[in-house]
Amino acid sequence: MxxxxxxxxxxxxxxxxxxxxxxxxxQAGARSAGGEGTRPSDLYSLQQKAQAGDAKAxxxxxxxxxxxxxxxxxxxEAATWYRKAAAGGSAAAEFGLGYLYEHGKGVRRDYRQAVxxxxxxxxxxxxxxxxxxxxxxxxxxxxRRNLVEAVRWYRAAADHGEVSAQCNLASLYFRGSGVGRDYxxxxxxxxxxxxxxxxxxxxxxxxxxxxxxxxxxxYSEAAKxxxxxxxxxxxxxxxxxxxxxxxxxxxxxxxxxxYAWYKLALAGGDERARARMKSLSHVMTQEQISEATVRAxxxxxxxxxxxxxxxxxxxGSSFEWR
Numbered sequence: 001m002x003x004x005x006x007x008x009x010x011x012x013x014x015x016x017x018x019x020x021x022x023x024x025x026x027q028a029g030a031r032s033a034g035g036e037g038t039r040p041s042d043l044y045s046l047q048q049k050a051q052a053g054d055a056k057a058x059x060x061x062x063x064x065x066x067x068x069x070x071x072x073x074x075x076x077e078a079a080t081w082y083r084k085a086a087a088g089g090s091a092a093a094e095f096g097l098g099y100l101y102e103h104g105k106g107v108r109r110d111y112r113q114a115v116x117x118x119x120x121x122x123x124x125x126x127x128x129x130x131x132x133x134x135x136x137x138x139x140x141x142x143x144r145r146n147l148v149e150a151v152r153w154y155r156a157a158a159d160h161g162e163v164s165a166q167c168n169l170a171s172l173y174f175r176g177s178g179v180g181r182d183y184x185x186x187x188x189x190x191x192x193x194x195x196x197x198x199x200x201x202x203x204x205x206x207x208x209x210x211x212x213x214x215x216x217x218x219y220s221e222a223a224k225x226x227x228x229x230x231x232x233x234x235x236x237x238x239x240x241x242x243x244x245x246x247x248x249x250x251x252x253x254x255x256x257x258x259y260a261w262y263k264l265a266l267a268g269g270d271e272r273a274r275a276r277m278k279s280l281s282h283v284m285t286q287e288q289i290s291e292a293t294v295r296a297x298x299x300x301x302x303x304x305x306x307x308x309x310x311x312x313x314x315x316g317s318s319f320e321w322r
Contacts, residue, residue, distance in 0.1 A: 042070075043064070043070045043071065046060055046061055046064070047061060050081060050084070053084075053088070055084075055085045055088030055089060055090050055093075056085075056090070058081050058082075058084040058085035058088065058090070058093070059081070059082065059085035059090045059092050059093045059096070061081045062077070062078045062079070062080070062081030062082040062084075062085060062093060062096060063078070063092075063096065065077040065078040065081065066078035066082075066096060066100075074106070075100060075105040075106025075107075076106040076107075077106075078096065078100065078105075078106055079097065079100050079106040079107050081093075082094075082096040082097045082100070083097065086117070086120070091120070091121045091124035091125070091126040091129070092121070092126065094117045094118075094120040094121035094124070094126070094129065095117070095118065095121040095126050095128060095129040095132075097113075097117040098113075098114045098115075098116075098117035098118035098121060098129060098132065098133075099114075099132070101113040101114040101117060102114035102118075102132070102136075102141075110142075111136065111141040111142025111143075112142040112143075113142075114136065114141070114142055115133065115136050115141075115142035115143050117129075118132050118133040118136065119133055122153060122156070125160065127156075127157045127160035127161065127162040127165070128157070128162055128164075130153045130154075130156045130157035130160065130162065130165065131153070131154060131157035131158075131162045131164050131165035131168065133153045134149070134150045134151070134152070134153030134154040134156075134157065134165065134168060135150070135168065137149040137150040137153065138150035138154075138168070138172075138177075138178075146178075147172065147177050147178025147179075148178050148179075150168075150172065150178055151169065151172055151178040151179050153165075154168045154169040154172065155169055158189060158192070161196070163192075163193040163196050163197075163198040163201065164193075164198070166189045166190075166192045166193035166196075166198075166201065167189070167190065167193045167198060167200055167201045167204070169189045170185075170186045170187070170188075170189035170190040170193070170201070170204070171186070171204075173185040173186035173189065174186040182214075183208070183213050183214030184214045184215075185214075186208070186214055187205065187208050187213075187214035187215050190204045190205040190208065191205055194225055194228070197228075197232070199228075199229040199232045199233075199234035199237060200229070200234070202225045202226065202228045202229035202234075202237065203225070203226060203229045203234060203236055203237045203240065205225045206221075206222045206223070206224075206225035206226035206229070206237070206240065207222070207240075209221040209222035209225065210222035210249075218250075219244070219249040219250030220250045221250070222244070222249075222250050223241070223244050223249070223250030223251045224250075226240050226241045226244065227241055230261060230264075233264075233268060233300075234268075235264075235265045235268030235269055235270040236265075236270060238261045238262075238264045238265035238268060238270070238273075239261070239262060239265035239270045239272055239273050239276070241261045242257075242258045242259070242260075242261035242262040242265060242273070242276065243258070243276070245257040245258035245261065246258035246276070246280065255280055255283065255284050255288060255292075256284070256288050256291050256292045256295070257292070257295070258276075258280060258292075259277060259280050259281075259284065259288070259289060259292035259293075260292040260293075260295040260296045260299075261296075262276045262277045262280070263277060263292065263293065263296040264296050264299055267296070
């Protein structure tokens with residue numbers, strides 16, 4: 001029988017979108033400039049420089065209020081200092097304002113203003129702003145929906161190494177949205193993000209290997225990539241890794257490991273795991289279930305993908321139960 005009858009994804013899943021926000025780029029920049037763990041004396045110096053009109057200090061002070069780094073979190077103050085820094089030409093501050101307007105933090109939510117500020121930052125080559133601007137075009141928020149423009153900005157950010165943009169661009173190639181459908185190109189961009197440790201991209205690349213979509217069908221490669229995502233606490237990958245162990249595809253048949261990964265996925269919020277655990281319990285001994293429970297308890301801990309400031313659209317695939 002053709003293995004493709006086991007394709008795990010339904011039409012509904014194929015068009016599913018997931019969104020993540022990441023402050024990673026600006027956090028890294030601010031840390032290197034002394035914006036994290038700021039001591040009182042450093043904060044005073046930063047405030048003095050900002051009040052004297054130093055654009056870099058204005059941005060860092062805004063970032064400090066944004067992230068509660070050395071001061072109490074205050075989005076209105078963040079917006080105030082971001083505006084001053086943006087007026088001085090700071091791309092990072094323009095990006096910060098775009099984020100605040102997109103989410104209504106410290107200012108009234110205004111997608112048009114978000115687009116304006118993301119555009120100002122993107123035109124200066126700010127990768128996360130390029131990605132978020134692409135997302136605004138993709139979803140028609142603050143601007144007329146335009147998938148061609150979305151592709152343009154996602155590609156710019158992807159070329160700058162922004163992992164969420166690489167995942168987003170892969171998704172558009174996967175769907176043929178704003179660009180010709182090209183599964184190989186989709187796999188290539190998912191791989192670029194996956195190799196940089198992005199769990200949703202690792203999961204989607206695993207699905208492509210599992211189904212032979214855009215790549216040669218290879219259960220071992222599917223298991224390799226889904227495990228990388230699962231080990232980062234990504235619940236959707238954990239339930240799929242459990243499925244591979246339950247079926248013995250790409251990994252040895254191992255009900256204990258399958259049950260343990262399902263238990264972790266359930267703890268991470270994927271309710272589908274509950275039914276899989278119940279089904280497996282009928283073919284496992286109580287000792288095996290206890291061992292799986294101990295393994296799950298020893299796992300460092302499930303967590304959701306990092307939340308922050310960048311949008312990522314995966315293909316929403318999931319391995320099917322058979």
